[in-house]
Amino acid sequence: MRSPSRLWMSVWLAFGVTLLSLRPDAAAATGEAADLIIAWRPAPAASAADFKLIALPPGSRPSLEILALEQRDEAPGSRAVPAAPAPAELHLIGAVRGVALARLTLYPVQRTSAGLRFTTYLRVGIRYNVDDQPGTPAAPLADPLLEHLRTLVVNPDVVQSPASSLSLSDLAASTPSPTALIEVDTPGLTAITHAALAAAGFPVDAVDPARLRLERAGADVALEWDGDPDAQFEPGERLLFYAAPRFNRYTARDVYRLSEGAAPGLRLAARAAVPGPGSPAPAWAETVWEQNTLYTPGSCRCPPGRDGDRWMWDYLSGPGGVRQYTLTLPPLDPAQPATLTLWFLGFTKTAHRAEAAVNGVPVGAAEWTGQQVYTLTAPVAAGVLAAGANTLTLTVPGVDGLWLDAVSLRYSADLTAPAPAWRFATRSELQTGPAPAPGGPERLFLPLVTRSFTPVVAYAARLSGPGPFRAYDLTDPDRPLRVTDVTVAGDTLGFNALNDLARRYLVVSEAGIGAPAAVRAPHALSGAAGADYLIITHPDFLPALGPLTALRQAQGFTVAVEDVRAVYDAADGRPTPDAIRAFIAGRAPLPQYVLLVGDGAYDPRRYRADSQPTFLPPFLDDVDPWLGEAAADNRYAAVDGDRLPDVALGRLPVNTLAEAQAVVAKLVQYETAPPAGDWNRRVVFVADDFDGVNDFAGQADGWAAAVMAPRVVERVYHAPATPITDTRQAITDQWNQGASALVYNGHSTPRQWGAERFFHRDDAGALSNAGRLPIVLQMTCLTGAFQDAALSTLDESLLRQPGGGAVGVWGASGFGVATGHDQLAAEFLRQVYVLGQPRAGLAALSAKLQLNPLQADDAALIETFAWLGDPATVIHLALDP
Ligand SMILES: [Ca+2]
Ligand SMILES: [Ca+2]
Ligand SMILES: [Ca+2]
Ligand SMILES: [Ca+2]
Structure with a gap:
């Protein structure tokens, strides 16, 4: 460590690192021109990388320079190290509330051709490369979350309220x-x-x-x-x-x-029909069949299907598997050929082959490899299809695993059969349904259509129902053209058209005009502005929120409560996560805390009747390297396009008003009338037994170092020799005594701890800790998968449990990696028990900033960890004397 001098404006000690912040006006004295100088002397046994969070002034183009480097060579194999490209790297990782952040990673060991090279001393300089230097001294910030961010970066002076660039979109x-x-x-x-x-x-x-x-x-x-x-x-x-x-x-x-x-x-606008005469031509129509019964994430890390959704129709397995589907068609012209399109998704990583036949006539085979979508487009010869029921047969000859997503047929409609409305196209290859999913292989057989050119074509469509009869050119469906100068004879509307382009037409009688599914007034926003505590709730749970909003107001928060329907209507009216995120992002100032009230499932449209309802959708996205899609509620908090949360976010995954009332009662009582006694001295660590790779107990012991006297560490470490019932009883006993926090480290499923099931969702009902409520940190996977459409998860049950359970649970909606858990748990516990940070949501946000969002495993943890509870919850840290 260098001796202090008058040049060092601040000295920051942690993990054996000395960090030195140098003023620009002092830089000349050392000959080292940099805005920030960081000196590092790793511990002699260090092998893992260290890192520092650095705030950047607006407009920075930061650069990194090594000012001094002292290294010594070591023999190969002297320590287990990851390959390090350089002693130090600087990466931009995103922004929090408009303050750009960089991550300086310091690697103690580098590999060389001769062996290992260990850094004994490193000094780097960072230049911001901006004209305006950050204002000094640091003025107090009106934004508490940015004030908190100052405690997480090495250069807090640079954290300033950014110029208000957010556009106020109070719709x-x-x-x-x-x-x-x-x-x-x-x-x-x-x-x-x-x-x-x-x-x-x-x-x-x-x-x-x-x-x-x-x-x-x-x-x-x-x-x-x-x-x-x-x-x-x-x-x-x-x-x-x-x-x-x-x-x-x-x-x-x-x-x-x-x-x-x-x-x-x-x-x-109107467009006159072309004068005759015209030649009769096929009127191409398309019918699509699709059912959504199988949710693909969890079975396969696969791309989405035809329409961007994650739901497949049917599972086809071989060898020799045969499936049949009835495709019912309206009257058609059997003299014209047709086109069959099949959308598939490979389930296994192997080669796939599915053979298709229509009404017993083979039409084509789909062949592809891997977990990929595949679209087969195959001609169906004239005379094969008939009006009414047709049979599609799919045969899987080999050992295989694939899903059928959807089926379509394009055929020539028989316009002489009366119908209330006709939609048809001048070209058979014109897609009238959704486009195939991009990216996948596709085999296209050209349809066997007569291609003799006919300059003017004539259509005559019979209509059922009363007139007036209307015809439209639908080629641009948002701006159709009314076709005028049509002929009407009896129940038949006729017109001629130029056969110049692929065009779509609609011919309709009065009976073919539909009514909207609903005509309604928009739901109104509350009109509250400038809230630092924002609740977005499904309307069912509004009546439960009064005590919670009163509590937060009493704590000095400006509170806004918005009906999620009004949030949707402020966007495009559809109940989408994008609408919710856009609303949060558009608040000016950005709230500090955002609470979502309502459970949500990965089947928001309820394709399956047995899916749980969605009151407020999970932000579903491909964020998990193993699972693929998971709930990424962090996207609601990261409002500026990166992965770093800009607000402290939580969710109450409640499904009934009674559940909402019970959870709100727990939250309010926890902060206003916590039970007396020394229960909150206790911090309980529960660990799974050694699995051959992960020493869960040893890791938990490391985290427990953050808990210092007079607080007490309690341990329930499962051992292979321990009967499951004993471990379960020990956990239940510890829980029922009450605890400030309960930390689990180990394996899990969405509903239980340990492959052995030493604690399960159904055991939550036996918890009688009443108001002695812990926060629960789940350093494991999937217990926070509230988006599960089939059943409730462990974390949801712990939060909802009315007689006890937890006041808030921090867990993952997807899989996770133990290395990242180490940083999450260590920082959360350091925030709460070392620094005394009482707000759960700020501890959780701080912990996420310890992870590297540019690295896939870390990014998955940032996206999938969610606080189930109120992020503004004040952890009960005061100890009874
Ligand atoms: Ca589908
Ligand atoms: Ca009028
Ligand atoms: Ca951000
Ligand atoms: Ca749920």
């Missing part, structure tokens, strides 16, 4: 009035009637219909006015538009927004 204020939301779940010509608007509370009698504007996700959609030309929207009048609901994993409905603007809204 409650910017929502044009009046507004109605039009929910649709079926494609087709759709009517917005005077009656439906009036019933939704829309002031339909007071608006000028010419100025009504329809939009979806900010883009204008053309309306057709069906009424008289006066400026009154009268009973019997209506607006027509073509509904083309977008697929979404979280909802079957799409949402259009109708509002009155200052200028006339976009209206549907």
Whole structure:
């Protein structure tokens, strides 16, 4: 360690590292021009990398320079080391509340051709490379979370409130009035009637219909006015538009927004039919069959399926496996060939082969390898398909494992059979359904379509139901063109069209015009602004929240409680995680704490009837290197596009009002009337037995070093010789005495600790610790997988348990790596028991900042660890005398 001199502005000691912060004006005295100088002398036995978090001023382009390096050579194999590319590296890792952060990693050992080279002394300089040096001295910050961030970086002076670059998007204020939301779940010509608007509370009698504007996700959609030309929207009048609901994993409905603007809204244009004569031509239609019954994550780290979803229809196994599906078709022209499309996903890493036959006629085979999607497009010869039931047979000849996702047939519709509406295309290859998932291999057989060029084609469609009959060019579904100059003879509408492009048409009678799934007013935001404590809740649980909001207000927080439906409506109206995240991100100032109230499952659309309902969706994403998709609620907290959380976030995964009331009662009582006694002196460590690789007990002992007298460490370490019932009893006994924290380290499933099941979700009901509630740190995997659609997890049960359990649980929604657990647990416990940080959410956020978001295993832990509880919970640290 260098001797101190007047140049050192601050000296920071930890883990044998000396950190020195040098003022720029002093740099000249040493000849070392840098904004920050860090000197490091690793312990002689060090083998693992060390790191420092560094705050960067706005606009930095940081650079790293080695100023001094002393090393000594060691024999190969003298210590177990990871390969180190350089003695030090600097990486930008993201930002927290607008403050950019870099991670300086210091490697004690490098590999050389001769052996190992051990660093005995290293001094590096970091330049920010900005014009404006950070302001000094550090002024107190109005932002408590940034104030906390100052304690986590080596250069706290640089943590300043960034210039307010966040755009205030309080959409409650910017929502044009009046507004109605039009929910649709079926494609087709759709009517917005005077009656439906009036019933939704829309002031339909007071608006000028010419100025009504329809939009979806900010883009204008053309309306057709069906009424008289006066400026009154009268009973019997209506607006027509073509509904083309977008697929979404979280909802079957799409949402259009109708509002009155200052200028006339976009209206549907017209296009005259081409003069005749024209040649009759096939009217190509497509029918898609799909069921969603199998959730792929957990079985296979596979890409998404056809529509971006994670649900497959059927599991095909070989050898010799045969599956049959009935495909029911409307009247069609058997003289035309057809096209079969099959969407598959390989389940195993091996080669796949599936052979397809339609009505007993082989049409093609899909062949691919690995856990990949595959799309087979195969011709079906004329005469094979028939109106009504057709049979698709899939045969898997070899040992195999694959899923069928969806099936489509494109065929020539028989327009002479009356129907309320016809949709068809001029080209058979025109995709009328969702596009195949990108990235996967695809085999395309060209359909056996007659390709003789016909410049003008003629269509004549019979319609059932009353007139007037209408025809539209749907090639741009948001801006259809009304086809005029059509001929109507009896029940048949006819028109000619240029056969120049792939075009889509709609022909419809009055009976083919649909109604929206719902017409409603937008849900209103609370209007509260500037909240530092934000609750977003499903409306079912609003009545339970009063005591919690009163508690936080009494602690000085500005509280806002928002109905999640209003949050959705402030975005595009669909109940998506993106809408929730956009809302949080748009708050100015950004809240310190965000609490989500409501459970959510990986089956928000409830494809399966036995799935648990979703009250507030998990942020589902591919964040887990093993599982693939998991709940990544951290994405709600990381609002600026990186992985580093910008707010302290938690969730109450409750499913009923009674559950919400019970959890809120626990949270409030814990902070306002904790039971007397010395129960909160105790910190309990529970560890799994040695699994041949991981010394869970030894690791837990290391974490326990953060717990110092007069606090007491209690241990329940499972040993192979211990009967399971004894371990379970010991855990239950420790729990029932009450504890400040309970830390588990070991293997688990979503519902239990240890492969041996020495503690299980069903044991939570036996906990009678009442108000003596621990925080629970789950240094394991999957116990926090609240998104499980089938059953509740251990962490959920511990939080919900009304007679005891936990006041909050920090666990993972996916798998995890023990190395990262070490940093998470050590920092969480250091925050709470060494530094006295009482807010659970700040301890959790600090712990995540110890991980390297650029490294896959660490990133997975950052994304999947979630605080189930209130992130503003004040851990009861005061000890009874
Ligand atoms: Ca009118
Ligand atoms: Ca699917
Ligand atoms: Ca961030
Ligand atoms: Ca759940």
